[in-house]
Amino acid sequence: MTDLAVPPADSPSATSALEVDNLEVVYRVRGIDRVVLRGVSFTIAPGEAYGLVGESGCGKSTTAYAALRYLPRNGRIIGGRVLVGGLDVTAMSESRLRQFRARDASMVYQDPAQAMNPTIRVGRQLIESFTLLGQSNSQASRSAIEALRKVRIADPERVMDRYPFQLSGGMQQRVVIAMALACDPKLLVLDEPTTGLDATVEAEVLDLVRTLRTESDAAVLLIAHNLGIIRSLCDRVGVMYAGRIVEEGPSAEVFDHPQHPYTVGLLRSLPRRGVRKTEKALDTIPGILPLIGADLPTCVFVDRCALADDTCRTVVPPVVPIGTDGNRYSRCHHVDRLASLAETPGHVAISMLTPDEAHPGVLQLSHVSKTFHQRSTAIPALVDVDLDLAAGETLGIVGESGSGKSTLAKTMLGIESLDMGGRVALDGHQLAASTVDRSADDKRSMQMIFQNPDSALNRSWSVRRILVRSVEKLTGIKGKEANDRVEALAAHLRLTPRHLDLRPRQLSGGLKQRVAIARAFVGDPRIVVCDEPTSALDVSVQAAILNLLADLQVEQQTSYVFISHDMGVVRYLADRIAVMYLGRIQEIGPTDEVFNGPNHPYTEALLSAIPDVDGGVKARIRLDGEIPSPANPPSGCVFHPRCPRAIEGLCETTEPPLQQAGSGHLIRCHIPVEQLVELQRKPSVDA
Amino acid sequence: MEPAAPAPASPPSTTDDGRPAVEVIVAGVQQASERKLARRENWRLIRRRPSFIIGVFIVLVWVVCAVLGSRLAPHDPLDFRAKVHLPPSADFPFGTDKTGRDVLSRVIAGARDVLKIAPAAAFLGGIFGVVLGMLMGYIGKRLDLVLSRIVEAFIALPVLLLALLAIVTLGNSAWVVLGVVAALFTPIVARTVRAAVMAERDLDYVTSAKLRGESSSFIMFREILPNVMGPIIVELTVRIGYAVFTISTLSFLGAGPPPPSPDWGAQVSEGYNSIAAGIWWTTFFPAAAIASLVIAVNLIADSVQSVLEAS
Numbered sequence: 002m003t004d005l006a007v008p009p010a011d012s013p014s015a016t017s018a019l020e021v022d023n024l025e026v027v028y029r030v031r032g033i034d035r036v037v038l039r040g041v042s043f044t045i046a047p048g049e050a051y052g053l054v055g056e057s058g059c060g061k062s063t064t065a066y067a068a069l070r071y072l073p074r075n076g077r078i079i080g081g082r083v084l085v086g087g088l089d090v091t092a093m094s095e096s097r098l099r100q101f102r103a104r105d106a107s108m109v110y111q112d113p114a115q116a117m118n119p120t121i122r123v124g125r126q127l128i129e130s131f132t133l134l135g136q137s138n139s140q141a142s143r144s145a146i147e148a149l150r151k152v153r154i155a156d157p158e159r160v161m162d163r164y165p166f167q168l169s170g171g172m173q174q175r176v177v178i179a180m181a182l183a184c185d186p187k188l189l190v191l192d193e194p195t196t197g198l199d200a201t202v203e204a205e206v207l208d209l210v211r212t213l214r215t216e217s218d219a220a221v222l223l224i225a226h227n228l229g230i231i232r233s234l235c236d237r238v239g240v241m242y243a244g245r246i247v248e249e250g251p252s253a254e255v256f257d258h259p260q261h262p263y264t265v266g267l268l269r270s271l272p273r274r275g276v277r278k279t280e281k282a283l284d285t286i287p288g289i290l291p292l293i294g295a296d297l298p299t300c301v302f303v304d305r306c307a308l309a310d311d312t313c314r315t316v317v318p319p320v321v322p323i324g325t326d327g328n329r330y331s332r333c334h335h336v337d338r339l340a341s342l343a344e345t346p347g348h349v350a351i352s353m354l355t356p357d358e359a360h361p362g363v364l365q366l367s368h369v370s371k372t373f374h375q376r377s378t379a380i381p382a383l384v385d386v387d388l389d390l391a392a393g394e395t396l397g398i399v400g401e402s403g404s405g406k407s408t409l410a411k412t413m414l415g416i417e418s419l420d421m422g423g424r425v426a427l428d429g430h431q432l433a434a435s436t437v438d439r440s441a442d443d444k445r446s447m448q449m450i451f452q453n454p455d456s457a458l459n460r461s462w463s464v465r466r467i468l469v470r471s472v473e474k475l476t477g478i479k480g481k482e483a484n485d486r487v488e489a490l491a492a493h494l495r496l497t498p499r500h501l502d503l504r505p506r507q508l509s510g511g512l513k514q515r516v517a518i519a520r521a522f523v524g525d526p527r528i529v530v531c532d533e534p535t536s537a538l539d540v541s542v543q544a545a546i547l548n549l550l551a552d553l554q555v556e557q558q559t560s561y562v563f564i565s566h567d568m569g570v571v572r573y574l575a576d577r578i579a580v581m582y583l584g585r586i587q588e589i590g591p592t593d594e595v596f597n598g599p600n601h602p603y604t605e606a607l608l609s610a611i612p613d614v615d616g617g618v619k620a621r622i623r624l625d626g627e628i629p630s631p632a633n634p635p636s637g638c639v640f641h642p643r644c645p646r647a648i649e650g651l652c653e654t655t656e657p658p659l660q661q662a663g664s665g666h667l668i669r670c671h672i673p674v675e676q677l678v679e680l681q682r683k684p685s686v687d688a
Numbered sequence: 689m690e691p692a693a694p695a696p697a698s699p700p701s702t703t704d705d706g707r708p709a710v711e712v713i714v715a716g717v718q719q720a721s722e723r724k725l726a727r728r729e730n731w732r733l734i735r736r737r738p739s740f741i742i743g744v745f746i747v748l749v750w751v752v753c754a755v756l757g758s759r760l761a762p763h764d765p766l767d768f769r770a771k772v773h774l775p776p777s778a779d780f781p782f783g784t785d786k787t788g789r790d791v792l793s794r795v796i797a798g799a800r801d802v803l804k805i806a807p808a809a810a811f812l813g814g815i816f817g818v819v820l821g822m823l824m825g826y827i828g829k830r831l832d833l834v835l836s837r838i839v840e841a842f843i844a845l846p847v848l849l850l851a852l853l854a855i856v857t858l859g860n861s862a863w864v865v866l867g868v869v870a871a872l873f874t875p876i877v878a879r880t881v882r883a884a885v886m887a888e889r890d891l892d893y894v895t896s897a898k899l900r901g902e903s904s905s906f907i908m909f910r911e912i913l914p915n916v917m918g919p920i921i922v923e924l925t926v927r928i929g930y931a932v933f934t935i936s937t938l939s940f941l942g943a944g945p946p947p948p949s950p951d952w953g954a955q956v957s958e959g960y961n962s963i964a965a966g967i968w969w970t971t972f973f974p975a976a977a978i979a980s981l982v983i984a985v986n987l988i989a990d991s992v993q994s995v996l997e998a999s
Contacts, residue, residue: 460893461914
């Protein structure tokens with residue numbers, strides 16, 4: 002980073018790519034103006050990358066959109082200025098603004114599929130971005146090909162001929178980035194650019210953005226909820242809360258030594274540095290984000306802050322410079338007292354039993370396959386899966402989209418019937434293939450927590466009805482007794498009787514997920530399948546839900562099958578991890594062994610793709626190509642076309658064996674374990 | 689349509705952690721009142737819509753006519769005789785028809801039949817349509833394939849001819865008209881319901897219901913139905929308008945109640961031959977009655993739809 006990053010206060014606009022000065026924005030909802038931004042100020046130097054973090058609803062996206070004056074119709078800038086390259090965006094006429102957006106600034110959105118017109122070929126859309134700049138058609142099409150090369154698309158001519166839906170998500174996002182860079186913008190705004198992408202694809206797109214930054218002097222404003230991405234990509238970061246930046250500084254410093262109570266809370270609620278549930282409970286941030294438009298005259302964080310005192314309630318916190326460089330500040334009265342913020346006392350989860358001959362485990366899957374039939378093609382979504390689940394154990398299942406994680410969950414539960422020849426057994430007795438044919442007791446024993454509580458809870462039922470109905474169906478208890486049981490369980494999960502009479506949409510995401518968890522637990526299940534239960538939640542809420550799941554498990558000896566794409570979360574909660582690729586388990590083993598290696602090359606790539614909030618240095622394993630269609634799996638080892646360690650002549654012809662890499666640690670690979678150990682030896686940091 | 693504000697438009701949230709219960713309750717109360725306010729606001733908005741007010745007003749006028757009938761009519765709609773073809777005047781605001789009956793009285797009396805049969809037909813067709821659409825949408829697979837083709841075939845047929853044929857064969861009692869109109873509407877409602885149900889059936893609350901062993905009929909009618917009531921209510925309201933129209937058309941074509949009846953369609957049918965002779969009022973007023981009722985019902989349907997969509 003250069004000295005330009007934080008220009009002196011008196012002459013900023015001359016050198017800044019973006020200067021946001023005391024920006025105030027309101028949304029008009031039901032006739033009332035509600036404040037969303039309460040005086041946001043920051044600057045980005047040319048070539049610098051600046052990240053905004055914070056939980057949903059804190060105003061990150063509004064800030065990004067306001068920077069291009071691209072607010073929804075009910076949004077209005079009521080104060081402050083936005084200068085891009087010295088031009089006052091807030092004062093531009095409509096036609097000037099259009100010109101500005103075409104030439105000086107670009108935006109990349111979360112969902113690339115929605116950023117492109119699905120009925121027009123990629124090439125024409127890309128060429129349009131150049132003709133708009135005044136290039137002739139032939140010139141523009143040359144520029145388009147060049148632009149695709151620039152975003153590392155190997156075969157631009159072929160891609161230009163495609164329609165957006167014919168490209169994978171990662172390719173789509175590359176094309177969108179190419180369009181955004183067409184005008185060589187002074188400012189590039191990226192709003193959650195990789196949120197919808199798989200881990201390995203996300204890593205590739207982030208690599209691309211990193212490379213492009215060295216080739217262009219565009220300033221980057223990056224919005225992401227994933228702190229690891231911000232750390233790996235941004236020079237500086239601003240932490241937003243309730244429409245104000247509460248802390249700002251160089252990314253590494255902010256994430257390593259947070260200087261605002263909110264930043265401290267946010268970082269502590271993440272499962273970091275390989276922490277496990279047996280070591281400590283995750284911290285949560287008490288309270289809730291204020292509603293938009295709430296009256297917050299002083300410190301915006303005061304209601305949730307453990308350090309808050311009367312000063313915080315009466316005096317607006319000053320901008321407190323941190324350190325001597327002048328590039329870091331915190332808006333807090335009590336920066337000096339941060340050390341006294343107490344961590345949640347540690348708690349120890351039960352140690353689980355590894356299934357062996359003596360303890361065969363509550364759930365056994367042997368030779369479980371599931372083939373979907375679409376017209377005349379057979380799509381094998383699960384191929385010959387064997388699993389054992391011990392009582393009180395958490396089995397994490399990871400893998401990218403299309404790996405068969407959810408199909409595995411659904412097949413266990415009988416939502417999908419498994420193919421002939423496979424067997425799912427609970428406590429030694431074989432379960433019927435379909436839920437419908439399972440006994441009431443079997444249904445009670447296996448329940449599920451879904452990813453999206455909005456979809457999982459019937460929106461026209463009250464919470465009480467949802468829970469009582471489950472008690473009645475699963476346990477046979479009726480009437481008042483059922484109601485009593487629901488109230489007891491709800492209280493245990495910190496839901497109040499008031500919540501019981503609300504409808505799901507009147508609850509926050511975290512409370513909804515609590516209701517869904519309560520529903521799964523009404524019948525004292527043996528096994529609960531959790532399908533990405535926290536991926537729709539903010540990190541502080543995620544922490545509370547993970548703590549709750551860990552506690553319930555300790556009390557009830559419940560086994561979890563925990564599906565997630567977030568390796569940090571899986572590492573925290575899971576006792577064992579299974580890695581899936583194209584419907585096959587490629588590696589399975591105790592969590593520590595999977596994280597320490599040796600690994601299957603796919604696991605290796607997956608692990609190296611995680612952007613680390615702690616800034617750990619990792620050698621990235623790049624994967625070539627895209628995840629193949631399950632309908633047409635590669636021969637031999639299904640991973641061989643993308644495997645950087647594939648052995649020619651062997652991997653594409655022969656299916657690899659399961660090798661023992663440690664106690665209960667199995668890897669499906671041709672490369673001998675000793676060789677994998679050698680290949681994957683972690684490079685020491687000094688080297 | 690206003691685009692939702694990006695982040696802050698998310699619903700107000702309550703706490704997610706282990707705060708003392710009192711605080712949690714406070715947060716909940718604030719929120720409940722916020723929601724109640726929102727709902728009241730919605731009703732305030734719908735009540736302020738001129739189209740809704742006009743629609744309700746017109747429908748109410750016809751409902752009063754239907755209920756009071758001959759007590760409201762200045763003359764007996766069937767037996768009163770004045771001079772034939774008197775133009776509108778102070779004594780006979782809508783004039784008299786070719787047998788000297790008071791058109792105003794007949795228009796008022798005509799409201800009763802149509803207001804009895806049209807909503808009943810729409811409702812009956814709605815019930816059948818909901819059941820059929822639910823089966824098609826939820827059970828799906830082959831059943832849907834077969835039923836969908838039948839529904840499409842039915843919709844493709846010239847309905848009026850079909851209805852006329854049925855009435856000619858079965859007789860033109862009010863019950864037959866009701867049944868025929870209901871049967872005409874069933875496939876149309878079924879199609880709407882099917883589409884709405886298909887959007888619901890893959891949601892996780894349905895999976896969850898299966899996991900606890902609910903029957904298909906419970907899932908269809910207790911879990912899914914309340915969530916698709918919006919489109920069903922709109923469809924039913926629209927259908928009432930169409931039912932008025934269809935019933936009047938049938939009686940215009942002679943498939944309605946026999947001559948002395950003051951049915952609007954029948955009156956138009958009796959009078960339209962005389963328009964060329966300048967006697968417009970025997971046709972105009974019953975026709976206007978039909979139009980006003982159909983338009984009024986559609987105005988209400990529009991308002992209901994926009995409010996349900998907004999919330």
